[in-house]
Amino acid sequence: MSSPLHSWGRYPHTPQAAHACSWVSDVAALRDGVLAAHGTTLAYGNGRSYGDSCMAASDHVLYMRTLDRFIHVDWQQGVVQAEAGVTLAEILAIAIPQGWFLSVTPGTQFATLGGAIANDVHGKNHHLRGTFGNHVRRFGLLRNNEEPLSCSPNENTELYAATIGGLGLTGIITWAEIQLIPIRASQIDSKVVRFDNLAEFFSLSSELDHQHEYSVAWIDCLAKGAQTGRGVFIVGDHARYGSLEVDERAKLSVPLTPPISLINNLSLRAFNDLYWRVHPAQSTRKRSSYEPFFYPLDRILHWNRIYGRRGFQQYQCVIPDAVAEVVMRDLLSAIAESGQGSFLAVLKRCGYIASPGLLSFPLPGTSLALDFPQKADLARLFTQLDAIVREGGGRLYPAKDAHMSGADFRQAYAGWERLEALRDPSLNSHFWKRVTQ
Numbered sequence: 001m002s003s004p005l006h007s008w009g010r011y012p013h014t015p016q017a018a019h020a021c022s023w024v025s026d027v028a029a030l031r032d033g034v035l036a037a038h039g040t041t042l043a044y045g046n047g048r049s050y051g052d053s054c055m056a057a058s059d060h061v062l063y064m065r066t067l068d069r070f071i072h073v074d075w076q077q078g079v080v081q082a083e084a085g086v087t088l089a090e091i092l093a094i095a096i097p098q099g100w101f102l103s104v105t106p107g108t109q110f111a112t113l114g115g116a117i118a119n120d121v122h123g124k125n126h127h128l129r130g131t132f133g134n135h136v137r138r139f140g141l142l143r144n145n146e147e148p149l150s151c152s153p154n155e156n157t158e159l160y161a162a163t164i165g166g167l168g169l170t171g172i173i174t175w176a177e178i179q180l181i182p183i184r185a186s187q188i189d190s191k192v193v194r195f196d197n198l199a200e201f202f203s204l205s206s207e208l209d210h211q212h213e214y215s216v217a218w219i220d221c222l223a224k225g226a227q228t229g230r231g232v233f234i235v236g237d238h239a240r241y242g243s244l245e246v247d248e249r250a251k252l253s254v255p256l257t258p259p260i261s262l263i264n265n266l267s268l269r270a271f272n273d274l275y276w277r278v279h280p281a282q283s284t285r286k287r288s289s290y291e292p293f294f295y296p297l298d299r300i301l302h303w304n305r306i307y308g309r310r311g312f313q314q315y316q317c318v319i320p321d322a323v324a325e326v327v328m329r330d331l332l333s334a335i336a337e338s339g340q341g342s343f344l345a346v347l348k349r350c351g352y353i354a355s356p357g358l359l360s361f362p363l364p365g366t367s368l369a370l371d372f373p374q375k376a377d378l379a380r381l382f383t384q385l386d387a388i389v390r391e392g393g394g395r396l397y398p399a400k401d402a403h404m405s406g407a408d409f410r411q412a413y414a415g416w417e418r419l420e421a422l423r424d425p426s427l428n429s430h431f432w433k434r435v436t437q
């Protein structure tokens with residue numbers, strides 16, 4: 001491929017030369033060529049990770065998106081086997097008309113199967129279904145100087161666990177087989193409830209989460225004082241009656257990257273305040289297609305460009321249940337005080353279902369995620385937030401990260417040494433070098 005690849009946040013700026021894989025049978029030879037010339041490499045899915053975990057330490061990645069064929073589908077059981085570069089959108093396009101949906105989906109449908117496994121992504125139903133890895137039946141793994149392996153809960157079990165959430169370091173996933181969930185309609189019935197502060201979020205979550213498949217809250221990260229953590233709580237379920245239609249609405253696109261970020265403190269404050277106010281105080285119900293419910297940002301292609309040439313960072317942490325409310329209040333107060341933040345911050349309770357993955361991010365607790373335009377004084381705020389997360393026994397999400405210290409990573413992810421022992425030495429990322437070496 002001619003143009004270099006970046007991560008979604010376009011920060012840090014380490015352009016990646018892409019070596020595209022066309023056939024599963026050719027991946028080993030392509031990888032060997034890259035290794036001979038550049039020493040190490042890394043699989044790259046569709047670049048929907050924000051930080052540097054999808055950036056090869058050598059700056060030469062194997063581009064997997066072109067491995068995009070379905071291998072086998074079983075509509076009786078809802079099982080799909082496909083090459084690793086198939087996107088979640090492509091799976092939905094064939095599964096929905098047959099009455100099946102992804103068991104777990106992140107907030108973008110443009111992630112690939114390989115990327116979803118390597119980051120063990122989670123969605124709005126973590127409290128009921130765990131992570132993506134909980135629904136992975138098998139996958140093919142290609143390691144340097146080894147025969148291709150099949151990994152599942154019964155074969156090559158250690159590599160199965162280490163690859164789920166393994167940040168692409170245990171080998172190249174060439175194909176995967178996942179379990180879907182049955183649906184009767186592609187529409188989502190949702191309920192929206194506005195809340196005035198963080199305490200109300202926690203009580204709504206305790207009351208509503210277990211009654212609904214999906215649950216998430218958007219919060220005004222700039223609200224202060226008694227209004228800290230005010231926002232909009234959204235729960236939803238697959239409609240029981242309706243049609244099975246793939247959403248094919250035309251997408252908008254941000255055509256180019258402006259020299260500076262279009263996000264500033266004024267536009268942020270106005271948007272956050274307005275978003276909260278346009279939602280009525282009484283709860284409202286609505287039926288929508290699945291796309292605006294799960295993937296609102298996917299409607300605007302290249303939306304990451306609005307942050308300008310310097311890019312942006314996402315800060316996502318999860319805080320254990322026992323201290324979640326007080327720690328979230330401290331985090332949100334620090335963010336509001338700094339005046340920096342994102343249009344909409346996402347707050348979500350994670351549940352107790354353990355992932356099979358060795359280095360999975362979610363833990364029973366509450367996750368907060370928000371975007372920040374990249375600028376010089378961001379480091380000061382992140383140092384402050386990191387200290388609060390550390391003291392609260394929480395951790396940051398490698399898929400979104402471009403700044404976490406090695407000490408924080410190693411403290412929070414006890415399985416990292418096991419992953420390092422199982423790492424295919426021909427694979428390495430900027431992230432892994434930064435936090436382990």
Ligand SMILES: Cc1cc2nc3c(=O)[nH]c(=O)nc-3n(C[C@H](O)[C@H](O)[C@H](O)COP(=O)(O)OP(=O)(O)OC[C@H]3O[C@@H](n4cnc5c(N)ncnc54)[C@H](O)[C@@H]3O)c2cc1C
Pocket residue numbers: 008042043044045046047048049050053054064084085105106107108110111112113114115116117118119120121122123166167168169171172173174297298399
């Ligand atoms: C708008 C938006 C919303 C998001 N919402 C969520 C969310 O709700 N929950 C969540 O968990 N994440 C979320 N994410 C993050 C995203 O889902 C993950 O970063 C996902 O892993 C990206 O997949 P990708 O195919 O683009 O992989 P990439 O970003 O290209 O790579 C991610 C990792 O996967 C590895 N990898 C990719 N392909 C392979 C392969 N074939 N073999 C081995 N390793 C491979 C890479 O080496 C890298 O370590 C969101 C991202 C965006 C942009």
